[in-house]
Amino acid sequence: MTILDQLAEHAGERVSEAKRKISPKDLKQQALSMQKGSFAFEKALRKDGISFICECKKASPSKGLIAPEFPYLQIAEEYEAAGADCISVLTEPKWFLGSDEYLREIADAVSIPCLRKDFTVDEYMIYEAKVLGASAVLLICSILGKSEIREYIQICDELGLSALVETHDEREVQMALDAGARMIGVNNRNLKDFSVNTDNSRRLRELIPSEVLFVSESGVQTAEDVAALRAIGADAVLIGETLMRAADKKAKLAELRGVI
Secondary structure, eight states, rough: HHHHHHHHHHHHHHHHHHHHHHHHHHHHHHHHSSSOOOOHHHHHOOSOOOOEEEESSSEEETTSSOOOOOOOOHHHHHHHTTSSSSSEOOOOOOOEEEEEHHHHHHHHOOSSOEEEEOOOOOOHHHHHHHHHHOOOEEEEETTSOOHHHHHHHHHHHHHEEEEEEEESHHHHHHHHHHTTOOEEESBBBBBOOOOTTHHHHHHHHSSOTTSSSSEESSSSOHHHHHHHHHHTTTTTTEEOHHTTTTTTTTHHHHHHOOOO
């Protein structure tokens, strides 16, 4: 069983536990009673130039503990002050040491859209994301079928949430397009063995129509990496570890932008 399989299995266990506390019917009703979202996440990426999705991440399966001290609100506010377009918040608790509360508090504290970064395996998690204050959810082709992705995008549309559909190869890009994805992420990290290759974004870029937002995820470490992705027409980059390890996140983001 790969780490991705384990993450998906554990997500299912978490959903089962959550449903015992709040029924799917009650959670759905709560989510639908809230003001419909305005698809703010994808709107934030539809601008001239490349957008930056900055991630709040305490740990990861490949790197272990990244931020022993994790003042997540301060980090999120620094990202916003530095000019981040969106924030990605890890809520997966076992391997990434994330928390739903991190998302709830960050979404309440900042004015830019937040992505719930988790391993969505049940529509319940989409309604959870809405209630927690997220503007977007992550749908991973490696753990979902095409019909599930299509169904989950429809739920997101009903709630006004954006769906970032994550792919790793040609087959998954086609699956995302067939499911109606408006925003496709290409993960440069192989979630089966956690190796990283930014050529993955360059290789798959040409398969994605210009009207579909293209996000490059993982392995972006330098201004040169960003420039190369800008050159192939990436709409956005999602950057986690590089920023999390930077003492001065504002300066690091400026450096990645190529403005210093």
